[in-house]
Amino acid sequence: MRPKHSVPCQEHTVDVDNGTTAPCAESQSPQNAGQQPHDSIVFTGQTRYQFSTDIPRYYNKTYLCVLARNPNQVFVYWDLPAFFREKLKRDRDLHGTQLILRLTEVLSAAHGADYLPERYDIELDSECSTLHVATPHAPVCYALSLGITTERNTFRLICRAASAAGVPQHDLHEQAQTKEMQTGDVRSKNPLPYRNDNTVVNIRSVNEPYARRAIAAEDRIRPATITSWSTSPGKW
Amino acid sequence: MNTQLTKTGNDTPALGYIALMLHAHLPFVRHPENDYMMEENWLFEAMTETYLPLLAMLENCVEDQVPLRLTLSLTPTLCTMLNDSLLQNRYLQHCNKMIELAEKEMERTAKTPTYHRTACMYHEKLLSCRYIFEQRFGGNILKGFKLLQDSGILEIITCGATHGYLPTMQLNPNAVHAQLATAVASYHSFFGRDPIGIWLPECGFYPGLEKHLATVGIRYFFTETHGLLFADPQPQHGVYAPVYCKEAPVAAFGRDAESSRAVWSAQEGYPGHPAYRDFYRDIGFDLDIDYIKPYIDPIGIRINTGIKYYRITGDDKQKKPYDRSTALRIAAEHAGNFMFNRETQARYLASIMDRPPLIVAPYDAKLFGHWWYEGPEWLNFLIRKIAFEQQSIKLITPSDYLHLYPENQVCEPSFSSWGEGGYSDVWIHESNDWIYRHLHHMEAEMVEAAKLYETPEALQKRTLNQMARELMLAESSDWAFIMKNGTMVQYAVRRTKEHIANFLRLLDDLKKNRIDANFVNLLESHNNIFPEIDYRVYA
Numbered sequence: 001m002r003p004k005h006s007v008p009c010q011e012h013t014v015d016v017d018n019g020t021t022a023p024c025a026e027s028q029s030p031q032n033a034g035q036q037p038h039d040s041i042v043f044t045g046q047t048r049y050q051f052s053t054d055i056p057r058y059y060n061k062t063y064l065c066v067l068a069r070n071p072n073q074v075f076v077y078w079d080l081p082a083f084f085r086e087k088l089k090r091d092r093d094l095h096g097t098q099l100i101l102r103l104t105e106v107l108s109a110a111h112g113a114d115y116l117p118e119r120y121d122i123e124l125d126s127e128c129s130t131l132h133v134a135t136p137h138a139p140v141c142y143a144l145s146l147g148i149t150t151e152r153n154t155f156r157l158i159c160r161a162a163s164a165a166g167v168p169q170h171d172l173h174e175q176a177q178t179k180e181m182q183t184g185d186v187r188s189k190n191p192l193p194y195r196n197d198n199t200v201v202n203i204r205s206v207n208e209p210y211a212r213r214a215i216a217a218e219d220r221i222r223p224a225t226i227t228s229w230s231t232s233p234g235k236w
Numbered sequence: 237m238n239t240q241l242t243k244t245g246n247d248t249p250a251l252g253y254i255a256l257m258l259h260a261h262l263p264f265v266r267h268p269e270n271d272y273m274m275e276e277n278w279l280f281e282a283m284t285e286t287y288l289p290l291l292a293m294l295e296n297c298v299e300d301q302v303p304l305r306l307t308l309s310l311t312p313t314l315c316t317m318l319n320d321s322l323l324q325n326r327y328l329q330h331c332n333k334m335i336e337l338a339e340k341e342m343e344r345t346a347k348t349p350t351y352h353r354t355a356c357m358y359h360e361k362l363l364s365c366r367y368i369f370e371q372r373f374g375g376n377i378l379k380g381f382k383l384l385q386d387s388g389i390l391e392i393i394t395c396g397a398t399h400g401y402l403p404t405m406q407l408n409p410n411a412v413h414a415q416l417a418t419a420v421a422s423y424h425s426f427f428g429r430d431p432i433g434i435w436l437p438e439c440g441f442y443p444g445l446e447k448h449l450a451t452v453g454i455r456y457f458f459t460e461t462h463g464l465l466f467a468d469p470q471p472q473h474g475v476y477a478p479v480y481c482k483e484a485p486v487a488a489f490g491r492d493a494e495s496s497r498a499v500w501s502a503q504e505g506y507p508g509h510p511a512y513r514d515f516y517r518d519i520g521f522d523l524d525i526d527y528i529k530p531y532i533d534p535i536g537i538r539i540n541t542g543i544k545y546y547r548i549t550g551d552d553k554q555k556k557p558y559d560r561s562t563a564l565r566i567a568a569e570h571a572g573n574f575m576f577n578r579e580t581q582a583r584y585l586a587s588i589m590d591r592p593p594l595i596v597a598p599y600d601a602k603l604f605g606h607w608w609y610e611g612p613e614w615l616n617f618l619i620r621k622i623a624f625e626q627q628s629i630k631l632i633t634p635s636d637y638l639h640l641y642p643e644n645q646v647c648e649p650s651f652s653s654w655g656e657g658g659y660s661d662v663w664i665h666e667s668n669d670w671i672y673r674h675l676h677h678m679e680a681e682m683v684e685a686a687k688l689y690e691t692p693e694a695l696q697k698r699t700l701n702q703m704a705r706e707l708m709l710a711e712s713s714d715w716a717f718i719m720k721n722g723t724m725v726q727y728a729v730r731r732t733k734e735h736i737a738n739f740l741r742l743l744d745d746l747k748k749n750r751i752d753a754n755f756v757n758l759l760e761s762h763n764n765i766f767p768e769i770d771y772r773v774y775a
Contacts, residue, residue: 069659
């Protein structure tokens with residue numbers, strides 16, 4: 001999966017049921033198909049009955065979901081009907097069709113009027129269905145879409161994530177490298193170090209350094225601009 | 237409320253306030269299909285080591301007329317298990333067995349006074365647990381917590397229905413609402429009133445959640461420190477005063493990092509002191525298998541029994557014997573140190589704030605007694621020292637603080653959790669991310685079904701209600717947490733898959749109009765949480 005910056009191109013929607021293209025539409029809800037293997041369980045004592053653990057691997061529908069994991073990563077998963085995956089494989093070999101996950105920054109009031117939102121494309125394997133994506137900016141919202149590009153570099157939309165992923169402020173991640181913040185999880189006495197393993201796709205080869213901001217006691221309580229106040233609406 | 241304030245001595249102003257919050261939670265683990273299930277020990281250990289000692293300590297404070305206000309979150313899953321007759325009977329059996337083991341240990345250690353004293357301590361403690369459990373509260377210790385709440389000592393708050401991690405549910409707002417509304421209904425059934433506060437599962441907050449909290453009548457919640465520090469706009473008082481959320485009139489209280497670190501940090505925290513009892517050396521692993529076999533897993537898997545004879549000891553490889561009196565002396569010293577540091581903190585903060593600061597100190601309840609054996613005694617010393625040995629700080633609950641200081645800044649707290657890294661790294665991880673495809677699918681199907689079946693037949697209604705139970709049980713954040721942490725993973729995976737498979741089968745049967753009443757009966761008796769649930773909560 002090689003990350004690359006995207007090149008602006010026209011968007012279409014791919015109808016996965018018949019392989020035709022149509023104007024963009026919202027992503028659909030998930031449904032079912034396939035089986036996921038289950039673990040063997042050692043039971044202790046007398047077992048009177050047992051429930052099945054057989055569950056589908058996919059739901060055989062077309063959708064894309066995204067969840068913000070931390071200021072540096074979003075988790076993305078999607079589903080495509082089995083026949084469509086097969087078609088993708090064939091088209092890739094014959095026509096160079098490539099499954100693409102596209103991230104587009106969503107403009108907010110914090111951005112200046114002349115700011116151009118950045119866009120990133122990630123080439124996907126047709127068998128792949130989940131991804132942890134390293135995001136370059138925080139805090140920012142990313143809109144995600146799944147599509148294909150052909151040899152003529154046209155992006156054809158398959159589906160969009162129903163909601164954008166709001167990546168939170170970045171500063172804490174810097175602190176998470178220190179012992180202070182590693183004690184934050186009261187349920188883990190031996191917290192594992194932050195892991196950036198090979199399942200994470202970096203969409204920039206070199207991440208920009210982010211300024212560290214130590215939060216000292218004085219910093220925490222420094223006066224801030226207060227825009228509104230409220231009193232409790234009811235009697236306590 | 238005013239009566240309570242007078243009773244607990246909180247009616248005179250203080251230089252600063254401390255809100256101690258204990259979060260008591262266990263996932264729903266109940267296995268009627270097995271005579272013995274190792275995972276049910278999670279509850280039994282917590283009962284003996286944490287819940288019963290805390291209850292006894294608080295009752296003693298009441299008897300000694302110690303002014304005190306404490307916040308306790310009891311999750312709906314834990315309340316259901318504490319209220320369950322099968323688990324109550326099994327706990328009593330477990331307790332009797334442990335008393336028998338402690339008696340054997342007293343005999344075994346009779347010639348070594350150092351260990352014998354510790355064996356006697358366990359015996360006495362177990363007898364006390366059995367007495368409180370069986371004689372005082374007839375097997376249901378929820379009654380004890382309810383009494384403490386009714387007498388103005390405790391403020392019991394709720395949590396998500398099955399401790400579902402809400403930031404991963406935000407794609408389906410109805411699922412978030414269902415977790416919260418079911419939790420509120422469950423709380424009402426146990427405590428005869430509505431909860432005013434909530435401990436968000438894993439302290440997980442995302443902007444906009446406050447609207448759902450307000451809908452179900454929740455007035456306040458807690459966030460991790462950076463949830464408030466990164467709020468928009470930045471709160472004037474940092475985490476030392478609550479803020480009201482932008483989208484709904486719900487107050488957010490931020491966790492104080494200093495008081496958290498003092499108690500829990502593996503490096504700097506009190507529980508790591510060499511005088512305290514070591515958690516890991518347990519006779520379940522140390523003693524001869526023939527001797528210990530009746531008290532561990534019936535198939536011979538060694539487990540913790542709770543009887544441990546050594547202290548942490550420091551860097552020495554050879555552990556030294558536990559000395560209870562020394563450990564208690566250190567616990568008292570640590571309580572004094574904690575109080576002194578909070579006084580200093582409050583004094584400094586009060587000098588630069590326009591109101592008395594509030595130091596919010598939430599902890600996992602199981603820290604007190606289970607992980608940190610002397611934790612309940614430390615808490616006891618702390619409560620009494622704050623009451624009688626100083627005048628600058630007072631214990632308070634969030635609702636009391638809001639009663640005293642109803643005017644607060646309006647901010648939008650940021651996405652945060654109290655997990656490692658401060659966001660969702662624990663619950664969205666390469667080891668557990670596979671669950672979300674299924675959970676989101678189930679949530680969408682549940683919402684659709686709830687809207688579709690407006691007037692179902694009796695069996696359809698029971699099926700829909702059980703689907704709601706299975707979905708909520710699958711959503712428990714505990715399973716993802718366990719998968720990520722790598723212990724008992726098989727159990728967590730199995731539980732998640734079972735609930736998903738149960739849900740999908742019920743859904744399929746419902747859609748095809750061929751419901752298997754026997755299957756519904758079995759699930760209703762097995763996963764019997766929330767007997768009054770109404771699936772329409774998803775509509």
